[in-house]
Amino acid sequence: MNIAEYSVTKKVTTWLLIILFLGGGITALQEISRLEDPEFTIKEAKVVTTYPGATPIEVEREVTYHVENAVQQLQQLKRVESISQDGYSEITVVIKDKYKKPQFPNIWDELRRKINDVQVELPPGANTSIVFDDFGDVFGLFYALSGEGYTYRELKDYADILKEQLLLVPGVRKITIGGDIKEVVYLEFSRANMAKLGISNEEFSQVLKSQNLVSNSGNVRVGNEYIRINPTGQLLSTQEIGELLLSGTGNSLVRIKDIATVRRAYEETPNFYTYHNGKPALTVGISMLSGENVVAVGERLDYRLQELQTVTPVGMNLDPIYDQPKIVDESVSGFIINVIAALVIVIVVLLFFMGLRTGLIIGAILLITVSATVWFMNYQGIDLQRISLGALIIALGMLVDNAIVVAEGMLVRIKRGEDGLKAAGEVVSATMWPLLGGTIVGILAFAAIGLSEDATGEFANSLFWVIFISLLLSWFTAVTMTPLLCVQFLKADKPGEEQTDPYGGFLFRKYRGLLSTAIHFRWVTLSIVIAMFASSIFGFGYVKQSFFPDSNTPMFFFDMWNVEGTDIRKTRDDVVQIENYLHTLDGVESTTSFIGAGATRFTLVYSPESSTSSYGQIIVTAKSLADIPRLEQKALEYAAVHFPDSEPKTKPLRIGPGRDAK
Known part of the structure; x- marks a missing residue:
């Protein structure tokens, strides 16, 4: 008794296994971690x-x-x-x-x-x-916080409230706030006046440093209580700084406000600026815990943000720059649609070639195999992300091959009146090991990716393992569950009816004639094959070579380098001017500018530029992918005309690891 005969004989066990695969897959689909990109170590x-x-x-x-x-x-x-x-x-x-x-x-x-x-x-x-060493942290939810008429201090205060509240959301690991410009106190004094009064720079500096120092002032017992002494006198405003006394010549005392102008302001030359849609802004980046379902975390964050609307200042907006949970949800939904489409295509195609019942059997086996693959992926800790989803979509075209071979063999035998159990045993005995060999060959085709030690191998590692799991499961379901379903649902021709030839249909007869002609004129056939092979090699030279394609997110980057040493405020004015120009173009959804350095790493493959006052970057979100080439060209042309001394460059959002070139 081989494995097929056992599966048919012990049908309760086989049906239990089918239910287990389907139920496990449905449950795993709800629990499995979902990411945009596979976990990848930024080394x-x-x-x-x-x-x-x-x-x-x-x-x-x-x-x-x-x-x-x-x-x-x-x-x-x-x-x-x-x-x-x-x-x-x-x-x-x-x-x-x-x-x-x-x-x-x-x-x-x-x-x-x-x-x-x-x-x-x-x-x-x-x-x-x-x-x-946390340079590689990815903040997949990336927001811009802006508001007409609000100062940086007011934006930062609300950003701190958001950080405090959102860190409590389950699944959130870290929150970073970027683009904040520090408040400082400027003291502008006359060196000549200080010299006349006999006050040195060191004394001036020492007096300021001695203020607001926290020190232990001791404790005292008062009745039954032991009270900590907390001295007053801390400086809380610029006015109090101006009231500080300095010792001049002849032990004379002079107030700081009498010899200097004390004012509170923002840093005049900060190291970094952020603008969103042409307005000053802060950025809020949210990183998720490893292994979390980012779609579920995103839903929890959206719910909490809705609750915080009651404390959000009027006119202050939190706009998404990059919404990873939304992108992941769209990817998973697209995969489910692909699975449904594959089932429909399999059933429709096999309906013409093998009949309705056979088509439904193959479709059921495909669904069982995909469901079991998701179950095993969840057990092995493989996330649903663009690589594993891509592997599943690739595998969809191969998962039905083994089942078709077994189902076709059993269909022919059962139609001829053979016993279903005997047909299952003979068909699987004849095809089981050849099918396993073909399955292993298909798996080995992806082994180079799975066993590679470079960055590409680590990033695309799940491609190999998902193919490995799904193809082996397709072989297992083909030699166990397919025979049972064929015995259960395929019927022999009724007695007295003329037995139909399964290969006597119109399409089979035409294909047999074409095949006979090709074999008869074998040299012509070989010549055509060789010519097609040569032309494919020639045409391959015109194919753009890139291991990873560009992302399908409608986003691109505009980078600009001014002459080294350019004041960051000049770079800011240039970048904001280009940003305002982009908003006059049709097809621009939003823009976010970063001056002085790159943005927070909001996606795995984004590499922030190092800090320099001559650098600026605009992240442009377009309305569609079709708009990007035109917008890139317009931005480069505008920069060439208005900023001829700068070095502009555009680049798309990439998929997979790699290095950007300036």
Whole structure:
């Protein structure tokens, strides 16, 4: 008794397995983690060191050189990149592709130890180097907070409220607020007046530093209570700063407001600006916990944001720049539609070639196999994301092959009057191992991706494993469940009726004639095949080569570099002018500008640009993908005419890892 005969004989067990596969798949589809991209380790860290007052050459020689030497001692290092600017050193550490996520905590610890060891070699004016190893965090929900007439302080206060409340939503890991411009107090004084009064810069600075210091003032017992002493006198306003006394010549006392102008303002030259649709804005990035269903987390966040509408200031808007849960939900919905379409196509096609009952059987086997694949994916911790969904869609075309071979063999035998159990045993005995061999060959075609150690292999790893699981399950269902369904639902021709030839239909007869002609004129057939093969090789040279295609999200980036050393306010004015121009074009949904550095990493494949005052980026959301080429061309033409000294560039939102070139 082979596996097919066992499945038919023990039909209760087989039906139980069918129900288990279907039920497990439906349950898993509700529970399985859903992401936009597969989990992928960004194998980069940044080492930042500030050296106030130093020129780029001094930063390079006295800071960057020593830190780079320390970093290059890492055995896991793939490459190191550095930027030396006025008073600022930034080193990007890139680790070899073969190292996986569990190994990185130890790698970053080793990097920190080496950076700590090199601190003694840095010049006295340099600050302690800081290692940022969370550079790869992805904030899939990315919002712009703006409001007509609101100051940065008011925007930041409400952003802090949002952060405090949204961190309590289950599934949220981290929230970051970007684009905030700090409030400062400017003291503008006359050096000549200070010299006359005998007040030095050091004394001025010391008086300010001594204010608002928190120190333990002790405790005192009062009756039965033990009360902490909390001294007053902290400075709470610019007016109080102006009332501070300085000691001048002859022990004379002078108020700061008498020799200096004290004013409160925002930083005049901040390091970073953010604009949304041409208006000053802050950004709010939300990162989810690993393994969470981002669609469900997104729904919880939307519900909480609706509840917070009652405390939202009038005229203040929280607009999505990038909504990962919405994109993921659309992808999963698209996959379900593809599965339904595949079932309909299989049933309709087989209806013409093998009959309605056979078509329904093959369609049922396809549904069972897909359902079981989702169940096993959930058990193995494979998320539903663009790669695994793509693998399932690829597999849909192959999952029915094994079942068709078994169903066709049984159809012919049952129509001829053979016993169903005997037909199942003979058909599966003859085809089981050849089908398994063909299935393994199909799996091995994707093995290079699954076993690759580079970044592409890690990103597309789930492609191999989903194909592996689904094709093996298709073989299993073909040799177990397909025979049972065929025995249950396929019927022999009635006694007395003329037995019909399953291959006597119009299409089969025409195909037999075409095949006979091709074999008879074999040299002509071979010549046509060789010519088609040669033409395909020639045409392949005109196909754009890219392992990963561009994203189908209607979004692109406009990057602009001004001359190095350009004031960030000049860069801001240029970028905002281009942003306002884009809004005059048809097809633009929204724009968000970042001046001085790139945006927060809102999608896995986005790599933020390093900090520099001459750089600006506009994230443009178009109404459709068809609008993007025209908008890119218009933006480049406008920049070439109005900012001839700049270096503009556009690029689409990519899928998969890779490096951007300036």
